[in-house]
Each structure stands twice: as structure tokens, then as C-alpha cells.
Amino acid sequence: MSSCEFESLEKSLESHLPESELREVKRILFGKETQKLDLPECAVEAALEHSFELKGYRFEAAQEQLRPPRRIRVGLVQHRTVLPTDAPVLDQVAAMHSRIGEIVEVAAMCGVNIVCFQETWTMPFAFCTREKEPWTEFAESAEEGNTTRFCQELAKKYNMVVVSPILEREDLHNTLWNTAVVISNSGTVLGKSRKNHIPRIGDFNESTYYMEGDSGHTVFQTQFGKIAVNICYGRHHPLNWFMYSMNGAEIIFNPSATVGALSEPMWPIEARNAAIANHCFTCAINRVGTEHFKSEFTSGDGKKAHHDFGHFYGSSYIAAPDGSRTPGLSRTSDGLLVVDLDLNLNRQISDKWSFKMTGRYAEYAEELTKAVRPDFKPKIVKE
Ligand SMILES: NC(=O)NCCC(=O)O
Numbered sequence: 471m472s473s474c475e476f477e478s479l480e481k482s483l484e485s486h487l488p489e490s491e492l493r494e495v496k497r498i499l500f501g502k503e504t505q506k507l508d509l510p511e512c513a514v515e516a517a518l519e520h521s522f523e524l525k526g527y528r529f530e531a532a533q534e535q536l537r538p539p540r541r542i543r544v545g546l547v548q549h550r551t552v553l554p555t556d557a558p559v560l561d562q563v564a565a566m567h568s569r570i571g572e573i574v575e576v577a578a579m580c581g582v583n584i585v586c587f588q589e590t591w592t593m594p595f596a597f598c599t600r601e602k603e604p605w606t607e608f609a610e611s612a613e614e615g616n617t618t619r620f621c622q623e624l625a626k627k628y629n630m631v632v633v634s635p636i637l638e639r640e641d642l643h644n645t646l647w648n649t650a651v652v653i654s655n656s657g658t659v660l661g662k663s664r665k666n667h668i669p670r671i672g673d674f675n676e677s678t679y680y681m682e683g684d685s686g687h688t689v690f691q692t693q694f695g696k697i698a699v700n701i702c703y704g705r706h707h708p709l710n711w712f713m714y715s716m717n718g719a720e721i722i723f724n725p726s727a728t729v730g731a732l733s734e735p736m737w738p739i740e741a742r743n744a745a746i747a748n749h750c751f752t753c754a755i756n757r758v759g760t761e762h763f764k765s766e767f768t769s770g771d772g773k774k775a776h777h778d779f780g781h782f783y784g785s786s787y788i789a790a791p792d793g794s795r796t797p798g799l800s801r802t803s804d805g806l807l808v809v810d811l812d813l814n815l816n817r818q819i820s821d822k823w824s825f826k827m828t829g830r831y832a833e834y835a836e837e838l839t840k841a842v843r844p845d846f847k848p849k850i851v852k853e
Contacts, residue, residue: 478785478799480797526809541813546788548784549570549805550757555764574632583694587634593637602679609639621651637649648676665703687710702728722752741789754788760778
């Protein structure tokens with residue numbers, strides 16, 4: 471079986487392990503079990519009709535005496551590109567809008583309050599090609615672009631916060647950015663969060679296209695909680711997650727595009743570790759499928775030129791501050807993950823483990839300030 475056909479770790483464990491062993495393996499691998507969420511029949515049928523996976527889970531928190539529960543529903547969407555990569559740009563974008571429209575309608579049936587899409591969801595992940603045309607034509611204004619207008623309509627229609635990661639063009643100087651637009655459930659653009667760290671690895675030649683973000687670690691106060699967006703490669707930077715959390719993020723989304731050969735063993739660990747370390751929920755989202763490009767490109771590794779990037783392995787999941795996580799969506803198909811969570815869990819776990827309270831941040835800040843100076847001498851004791 472090729473890596474593109476292997477559906478998921480969870481499915482494989484379930485079909486090969488005896489029930490009693492499976493329970494222990496899951497406890498150790500995934501933490502406290504997330505219960506399955508009952509989703510409305512109409513949503514299940516619509517997902518079947520539109521050929522995407524629909525999964526729902528629920529994280530529990532303790533009932534407190536002084537605070538009512540803060541239960542909300544989050545939806546993560548993963549999908550493949552709809553049209554071939556050489557179809558006209560506007561046709562490709564329209565086809566993606568239409569696909570997202572179908573999936574978000576189901577998210578609304580499931581009562582989702584905040585939905586987040588994958589990184590640069592309106593386009594193929596063409597940065598591997600190093601060609602500018604036609605890929606830069608997918609870039610749009612974060613405030614006025616067609617995609618933002620489309621998402622504003624979804625947000626208003628379904629009373630849902632929409633996190634829409636796109637390739638952004640800032641018209642004044644034609645600067646491109648990799649940006650998540652955050653649209654409030656009222657339909658207004660609440661703001662945007664630009665990708666802070668640009669990969670310089672493998673075929674992810676993204677610095678050819680857009681600049682390092684300048685929006686810092688903005689947190690957005692929505693009706694359903696305080697959210698932040700740490701785009702893709704930023705998940706390898708613990709301090710990036712940390713700064714969103716220092717600004718008060720209760721949920722940090724990580725819309726991504728990454729391939730199996732490169733990052734799959736790291737995928738289940740990084741966002742989950744960030745949830746644990748920062749006492750918050752984290753949401754890892756990856757696209758699916760293999761995208762083919764007309765022109766061949768090389769990966770600068772001495773191997774032959776090729777037309778595709780490798781397999782984007784989906785596997786989107788949500789992790790909770792207690793270290794538990796949902797099973798992932800499939801590695802191979804489009805999907806919607808609906809997760810019911812109580813934001814009170816963040817403070818409950820903080821009170822239990824106290825990582826924020828025990829962090830020696832002033833000391834780290836002082837040492838870091840010295841460590842980034844050119845005259846820095848590492849503190850090493852030698853015999
Ligand atoms: N899109 C992106 O930043 N990908 C880089 C590779 C990775 O972080 O796994």
C-alpha cells in the first residue's frame with residue numbers, strides 16, 4: 471500500500487488490535503478519550519451526498535461552582551484542490567468557493583460557532599514551482615477580496631466566525647503575505663494574522679512569493695472566545711505558539727499545507743504539545759491530495775525533476791490543554807471535524823499544572839536578550 475492510500479493511524483489500530491489492548495494503546499497515544507459527538511442526521515446525509523468525511527467529538531471539562539460552562543463548537547475543514555492546477559485562475563477559485571460552501575453548510579447544521587480552513591485554501595500549493603505566473607494572481611485583498619466577501623456572506627448567514635487563510639495582496643506596494651483573515655459572526659472583518667515564519671525546506675519555496683508577517687501575535691476576541699492563528703511552519707516554533715498564548719489566546723488555529731515525507735511524524739506532536747505547554751486548545755489543519763503542476767521542478771536534492779509535491783496527508787485534529795486529542799480526519803479525503811469543547815478547561819488545567827504561573831519568563835527574557843546579541847558568550851562551564 472502506498473503512503474497516499476493509507477487512510478489513518480486510528481483506522482489501522484482499530485482494525486488490527488483487540489478491544490482491550492486498543493483501549494490502552496489509545497489512552498497512551500491520545501490521552502483521555504474524547505467522546506463521539508451525535509451529529510444531526512441531515513448533516514450526516516449531506517456529508518455523504520457531497521463525498522466528505524464528517525466526524526464529531528466532545529472534550530469534557532469539570533463543572534465549576536462559580537463559572538458557567540463555556541461550551542462552543544469548532545469546525546476544521548480539510549480539502550483537496552477541485553480543478554486541475556492549469557485551469558483558469560478564477561475557475562479554480564470559484565470551484566474552491568463552491569466546495570467550501572457545501573462543507574460550511576454542513577458545519578452550520580452541526581452548530582459550529584468558529585470554522586477554520588486550511589492554509590491558502592483558494593489555491594494549489596504552487597510555491598514548489600518557483601514560477602510567479604499564474605500563482606501570484608491568486609493573491610487577494612484581505613479586506614476587499616472576493617474570497618473575503620464570500621466568507622463574510624457565510625459568516626452572516628450561519629452566525630459563524632470564519633478563519634480564512636489566503637494569499638494576500640496589499641495593493642499599495644503590491645506586497646504579498648500569507649494571511650489568515652478573521653471574520654466575525656456579524657460578517658465584519660475583525661482583522662488579519664500574517665504568517666510569521668517562512669519555511670526554507672524542501673519544495674516549500676515560499677520566500678519566493680511573500681514576506682515574513684508583521685502582525686505579531688494578534689489575538690481576536692470573538693463572541694465564542696479569544697482566538698489566534700499560527701500559520702503552518704510557525705508550529706515548529708514553540709515561542710510563536712507561546713506569544714499567542716501570552717496575548718490570551720484560548721484557541722490557536724494552525725492552518726497548514728504539509729507533505730508526508732517531510733513532516734508526518736512531527737504532525738501529531740507539535741500542535742498537541744503547544745496545547746499542553748500553553749494551557750489552551752490547538753487546531754491543526756492540513757490539506758489532502760497530490761497536486762500536479764504542468765512544468766517540472768526540482769527539489770534541489772540531486773533527484774530528477776518532477777511534477778508534484780508529494781502527498782498532503784490531511785489528518786486534521788484538535789488538542790486540548792490536558793494533553794488529550796481527537797482522532798484525526800482521514801489522510802486521503804476531504805473532511806469536516808466538528809468538536810464541542812468547554813473553554814473552562816484551559817483555566818482548570820492551568821490551575822492543575824501551573825506552567826504559566828511557574829514559567830520564569832523575566833529570567834528567560836533577560837537571558838534571551840543577551841543571547842541574540844552579536845557579542846553573546848554562551849554560559850558553558852569547562853574542566
Ligand atoms: N506551508 C508550510 O509552511 N509548510 C512547511 C512545511 C512544514 O511546516 O511542514
